[in-house]
Amino acid sequence: MAMVALSCVRGCSGVGVIRTALRLPHLRSVSGITVAQIDEEVAKLLELKARLGGDDGKHQFVLKTPKGTRDYNPKQMAIREKVFNTITRCFKRHGAETIDTPVFELKETLTGKYGEDSKLIYDLKDQGGELLSLRYDLTVPFARYLAMNKITNIKRYHIAKVYRRDNPAMTRGRYREFYQCDFDIAGQYDAMIPDAECLKIVHEILSELELGDFRIKVNDRRILDGMFAVCGVPDDKFRTICSTVDKLDKMPWEEVKKEMVNEKGLSEEAADQIGEYVSQHGGMDLAERLLLDPRMAQSKQACAGLSDIKLLFSYLQLFQVTDKVEFDLSLARGLDYYTGVIYEAVLTQAGVSNDAQNGAEESVSVGSVAGGGRYDGLVGMFDPKGRKVPCVGVSIGIERIFSIMEQKAEVSAEKIRTTEVQVLVASAQKNLLEERLRLVTELWNAGVKAEVMYKKNPKLLSQLQLCEETGIPLVAILGEQELKDGVVKLRVVATREEVDISRADLISEIKRRTSKA
């Protein structure tokens, strides 16, 4: 047992060593296998070893984050902050407030909201007291919040982590802990206006992030249900057939049909009829054509959905976003709570080519980056009297976007700074620590972002090197002569230009020089 634990520790440090030695960015491929894939395999093996046990010696544990999770280092955080700022700015531009809810909810709050996905919910251990689960999305907590506070009108955004015990595919940006950026509009309003704004928001965010081309697929649960009805799907099979249709983005029609017929017991004829419909996509014209379809006309639901799609497209034209939006009858979306319009955004040209290193194009397959829809019944499930609050919203899946941004940063020449320090307070001679601390205090008190090295007598060269490494643009150098003259030598790191500034003018001079940049 001790041997296993020991080699486990070795293997563990080994991963770091391999990564460091290869100096490969996260998703670059080495003869077909990516480093991230290797990491995943190694993680699986380490987990297996850990479960085989080990003795309780001091250092005999696996040094890792839990399966499907990761740390963000300062560089990744700088990218993440940029993405969040873009998204938050858009949400605020559209007048949203923000709220926050706890990371866990009463278990029963989540029960019966997610259909087949419920098995992926993380539960907390019963340590006495309430039974709790980690939130699976931000939508159900939002609905609970509305019902609990009797709120009937709100436009809010919520950016927070959610948890799913899914099979992680970290190469494709799929994690067990991941951020969702949600924007929702709750309230009884005229049809399709809030729904159209949600799509406008997705369009704005994906455009501004410059992730390459994208498409937003739109459908309506009522059209799907109506279609199932007129194709002869029994009522009690709507949801399960809907789940199968949802797989069309990952499986060819033939396999989807097989699942419908063989696993879910649908008649071949019904499946074929569904197949005809779900292959269609277009714009407002398709909605108009289907409204004239004699079979669809039998379903009131489908007709209501189709009329709303028409109305939606008319607003999308005014919002100038129809270039990217497509009415797609194969879009189903897995979650149970949707009642009307549903949508999903996919990147159609993801990834960054990396010719310089590999000679060949490569791209990350990232799939869906945003999704949402209308859920008019969810709040009512929480209200003691079942009062409904109609809601529509969208969720931006940040992890996949983040994978792309990270890869873009990796191949770009631009260096990412992880701090915002404007000036390093340095000394040219020994025994000037006190003077450095005195000066940096002046700068901090004036709101200047400043640092000193935590050494009594650092060499000037190592102080200048620190600036080069971390991108600090200015150095305020103190020496015996400067102190005597009541000046500070201000050095511009990029140009090596140096100029003596009187102590009294230093702060305004630093502010002047750094506000230009």
Added chain:
Amino acid sequence: MAMVALSCVRGCSGVGVIRTALRLPHLRSVSGITVAQIDEEVAKLLELKARLGGDDGKHQFVLKTPKGTRDYNPKQMAIREKVFNTITRCFKRHGAETIDTPVFELKETLTGKYGEDSKLIYDLKDQGGELLSLRYDLTVPFARYLAMNKITNIKRYHIAKVYRRDNPAMTRGRYREFYQCDFDIAGQYDAMIPDAECLKIVHEILSELELGDFRIKVNDRRILDGMFAVCGVPDDKFRTICSTVDKLDKMPWEEVKKEMVNEKGLSEEAADQIGEYVSQHGGMDLAERLLLDPRMAQSKQACAGLSDIKLLFSYLQLFQVTDKVEFDLSLARGLDYYTGVIYEAVLTQAGVSNDAQNGAEESVSVGSVAGGGRYDGLVGMFDPKGRKVPCVGVSIGIERIFSIMEQKAEVSAEKIRTTEVQVLVASAQKNLLEERLRLVTELWNAGVKAEVMYKKNPKLLSQLQLCEETGIPLVAILGEQELKDGVVKLRVVATREEVDISRADLISEIKRRTSKA
């Protein structure tokens, strides 16, 4: 059973009703009892009822957040954002990078780090796979991160939620889920320079937040241990006696002594000697005096600690923060991992008086709002070879600060806006929805924060009222005449002044007017 569940639901909506009817802010007192206390009592009763059971009918569950947690509404979020911005600005001013770690860690990562507090850790249910626990603080995950990535030098901040199964006292800002704002400096540096910067940071943040007067107490684990040794405490009782000393801020000395002697089996003589020391507090002078104390001189550890306190105070003088810092021999801090300097900031004059409503002064007792210290051994506990990385850091306890800020906002005349909308696009007549959507699109595309009401034909009055309620400063009004003339009527909500602006100039005019504000 059904009756219990039913009345439970009634009781639940009752809370909301009571709160709404009384229109009482969260912490205002009603003849001695605060609403928050009532809420807590009601929550306890509801939890009890919930645990008595109920049938599995549709709406028969308790509509609440888990014990010790809460939602943040938009107003609270606006305050929270302001506090976070102040803190983040300070951390960045001092050159810190930021990282993020998962909300849960492998259970074994947390094992053996928190001493007696370990029982408060939340575990996740074993659903197959790894055994996980929610993070208890940000320090242990930070140390794990350093060891895992072999980082020996970093200055980082981390603002995130942590989890403790403590007895919540929500009236005093004590929750089971709460934010910590941590700043830590890892690396082998010259003594006391990073330690002093941590105290400078606490001083800057508490000053800038304007929470009233505060004091930062400083001590050193080596001084405590040395003191225990020379007072005759057996080696194996250091930690447990230290935990008892830590209670001096909540209990009088007589009770602390009783616990030492009766519960922990210390001799009365040793306890009395400890009592003499822990009653002392002062500045650099006290450190100098104790260095001359013949008993203290017997302990090398204590002398090393006292010399460092002297050095620390000399740096604190240069940082201009000695006005608030006090060397206090009674400060112990509960956590096991501290090895050197420790500190804790307390507000000495908390709370906002509320004369207008109650005639009497009242204040929230908030206690400690920041704490930290040096932990040179923690990273080594994670390193397979036990390599040490010296660390020092501070954690700002945001919830208590937040309680005060919230209360301040409550009594202040200033209205808090929860959105940043600059202009509402309104219509003066019917049938102008399309024109409104066209105009708001122009504004959004130009980066203006704008809204429309989601109604086909909203009344002008209700559009203006919305602006009054939510603080939107401008209204862009469209009417038949304006459309004909190619202008928009721009109305200033505060002054009711109206002016026609040509469509081409509208965006620059809105930007000009809102940048002034």
